[in-house]
Amino acid sequence: MMLDAVQPLIAPLLYVNDPAKRLFWMHILGSVVLAAWYFRAALPGLGPGALARRLLCKKYWWNASTRIDYALLFLNTFLKLVVFIPMLGGQLGVALITARVLHLHVLDAPQISAGPIFVSLSFTMVAFVFDDAARFLTHLAMHRNPFLWRIHRLHHSATTLTPFTVFRTHPIESFINYLRSIVTLGLISGVFIWGFGAQLQVWDILGVNALGFLLTLAGSNLRHSHIPLGFGSFERYIISPAQHQLHHSIDHGHGNLGAYLALWDRWNKTFIWGSSAHNLSFGLNDYEEKASPNRVLPVVDFTR
Structure with missing residues (x-):
């Protein structure tokens, strides 16, 4: 009982062993490798010692902005485990309800005959795109x-971006994000269970959707950082760390709202190339402190 009571309080400390979290050790290692590669390319004369000092700078990891990130990480994790999950349940519950409603009120489960590889690949792709x-x-x-x-x-009030800034969310926003997650993934899972049967499997890596895992490994932790790593022409398809840093920039109109795929921003005309990410300032300006930033956003330039 003592362990059950303490677990919600210490859960963030265990994220390093959870493949579904950005703080999973493999994702951290991947980001460190990419950061080191970026600094060595940008500053060829940078030695190992200077590189380590840049990556481990105390003023970067511990300041007034980052302390709020850490506090909200623990608060929102506690609320999720103690309030959100008991109140809303999880993805499986939504999936079973969806499959049952479709079966009873739309059409008897068709139980479509298809190869397991086709079903798993389709489910993995559709779930990833729909969730994104x-x-x-x-x-x-x-x-x-x-x-x-x-x-x-x-x-957006963070003035220092670190991988922990992803957890810097208001508890109400955390609730909305959890609800979005279980509803969207539950609906897709329910549709596939209804159509193909209960023996549904997603292509995964360590229990996580393979596409999401690989894209998180490819520098997602650097999105909330001061390392403007760009993906060049691939930014037409995948949001780079540099592009998300532009989203946090005071001077760039809050473009690049996408999580992984860039096509939503291209359709919405909120796409900005990551090459613009130089000498950025983060935080809120006076207008954003008071109102929604409904500014004119940049139009996509596909001539590059």
Whole structure:
């Protein structure tokens, strides 16, 4: 009983062993390797000692901005485990309800005959894309609705971006994100269970959707950092760390709202190339402190 009571309080300390979290040790290692590669390319004369000092600078990891990130990491994790999950349940519950509603009120489960590889690949791709689109729409609403912006601007108030800034969210936003996650993934899972049967499997790496795992490994932790790693022409398809840093920039109109895929921003005309990420300042300007940042956003330039 003592362990059950303490677990919600120490859960973030265990994220290093959880493949579903950005703080998983493999994701951290991947980001360190990419950061080292970036600094060695940008500053060829940088030695190992100087590189280590840049990566481990105390003033970067411990200041007034980052202390808020750490506090909200523990607060929101506690709320998720103690309030959100008991209140809302999880993805499986939504999936079973969806499959049952489709079976009873739409059409008897067709039990489509298809090879397991085709079903797993389709489910993996559809779940990833559908979830990514839901993330984009939720994020867009956070920036366009005045009430939601008052909640979301806590995330944008960070003046120092570190991998922990991803956890810098208002508890209401954390609740919305958890609800979005179980509903979107539960709906897709329910549709596939209804159509193909209960023996549904996703292509995974260590229990995580393979696409999400690989893209997180490829520098997602650097999105909230001061390392403007760009993906060049691949930014047409995948959001780079540099592009997300532009999203946090005071001077770039809050473009690049996507999580992983860039196509939503291209369609919404909120796409900015990562090459613009130089000498950025992060935080909120006076206008954003008071209202939703409904500014004119940059039009996509596909001539590059």
